[in-house]
Amino acid sequence: MTACWMKGDLHVHSALDSDGFLPIEEIVRRSRPFCDFLAISGHALQSDEWGGDQYRDVLAARKKYPDTFLFHLAEWEFPIPRHVIAFTTPDWREFELQREVVRQFDRKRDVIGRAKALEALRYIETHWPDQALMIFNHPNSPAVPFEDLEALAASPVFKILACYDRGERRAPQTWEVGAEWDRLLCLGHRIWTRFGSDFHRHFEDGHTDYYPGEFVQDHLWVQERSYRGIYNAYRDGAFFCTVDNLVSRLTLVRVDQRLRVAFQCGEPVEKFEVIGDGKILMTVTNIDEHFDRELDVPPAGYYRLRGHGYEKKRRYTDGTYVPVFLGNPLFV
Numbered sequence: 001m002t003a004c005w006m007k008g009d010l011h012v013h014s015a016l017d018s019d020g021f022l023p024i025e026e027i028v029r030r031s032r033p034f035c036d037f038l039a040i041s042g043h044a045l046q047s048d049e050w051g052g053d054q055y056r057d058v059l060a061a062r063k064k065y066p067d068t069f070l071f072h073l074a075e076w077e078f079p080i081p082r083h084v085i086a087f088t089t090p091d092w093r094e095f096e097l098q099r100e101v102v103r104q105f106d107r108k109r110d111v112i113g114r115a116k117a118l119e120a121l122r123y124i125e126t127h128w129p130d131q132a133l134m135i136f137n138h139p140n141s142p143a144v145p146f147e148d149l150e151a152l153a154a155s156p157v158f159k160i161l162a163c164y165d166r167g168e169r170r171a172p173q174t175w176e177v178g179a180e181w182d183r184l185l186c187l188g189h190r191i192w193t194r195f196g197s198d199f200h201r202h203f204e205d206g207h208t209d210y211y212p213g214e215f216v217q218d219h220l221w222v223q224e225r226s227y228r229g230i231y232n233a234y235r236d237g238a239f240f241c242t243v244d245n246l247v248s249r250l251t252l253v254r255v256d257q258r259l260r261v262a263f264q265c266g267e268p269v270e271k272f273e274v275i276g277d278g279k280i281l282m283t284v285t286n287i288d289e290h291f292d293r294e295l296d297v298p299p300a301g302y303y304r305l306r307g308h309g310y311e312k313k314r315r316y317t318d319g320t321y322v323p324v325f326l327g328n329p330l331f332v
């Protein structure tokens with residue numbers, strides 16, 4: 001197997017959720033133009049029985065679309081409010097993981113607080129060693145206290161915070177420079193940021209969501225095109241995120257004392273910022289097609305990139321938005 005880029009989305013709801021709309025096979029069919037992989041991450045209910053229906057339909061969709069990598073995940077009510085996903089691969093008791101976290105660590109069953117949250121991560125670490133990681137969805141809804149994030153970050157299971165989550169909503173905790181994500185990075189925690197659709201029901205079906213991968217994309221550099229390759233790229237932060245595929249093939253490497261930045265534009269990029277140790281270190285403007293340069297940046301413990309395109313019209317509704325990209329950090 002050889003390394004390659006893959007695109008996808010880990011935050012998707014189906015008709016099996018009370019606020020979802022499309023059957024799982026239909027979601028896969030409509031997402032295939034945009035995604036190499038996706039997850040169905042239904043709302044785990046406070047029930048011992050949750051997950052059977054979703055798992056049955058995920059297995060059927062895998063048979064029907066064997067070239068799409070389809071994860072069976074769940075959005076679960078974490079002891080620290082509110083939504084998280086436990087992410088694992090199909091070869092490692094995927095059904096059991098989703099069932100057990102909701103059985104044992106559901107906040108709505110009065111399992112509440114930081115100590116219980118850490119116990120949940122320890123449970124996952126013990127039973128799924130190096131086989132599962134935790135994603136904190138929309139950390140702005142409600143805002144997760146920094147002290148909680150810092151305590152969770154000591155666990156190797158907590159690896160990812162969400163930024164874009166539904167439509168054009170993004171979390172300031174991960175979007176703004178110097179916010180919670182940068183504070184974790186400054187402390188040396190290897191925490192990454194992802195985008196996702198949080199798809200429930202599309203504009204064409206009378207609602208306000210984009211199909212998985214239609215608006216936001218995670219671009220993974222995978223060592224092999226497999227479930228494990230996708231998992232490892234998320235675990236290791238070997239990915240970046242875009243709106244509208246603003247850029248592709250984003251590369252950030254250290255060359256002697258300089259920083260090499262390279263990417264291909266899907267649309268012109270108005271500017272990108274090099275962020276290090278929670279501060280903007282450099283801004284580069286007006287990139288039309290291809291960018292590949294070595295930049296002289298001040299020393300920092302880590303570097304990451306945040307980019308902005310030009311304002312454009314929405315596809316399905318009035319108004320405008322700005323496509324963006326967000327890279328995960330390179331630690332020096």
Ligand SMILES: [Zn+2]
Binds near residue numbers: 075138
């Ligand atoms: Zn949620």
Ligand SMILES: [Zn+2]
Binds near residue numbers: 011012075198
């Ligand atoms: Zn959701």
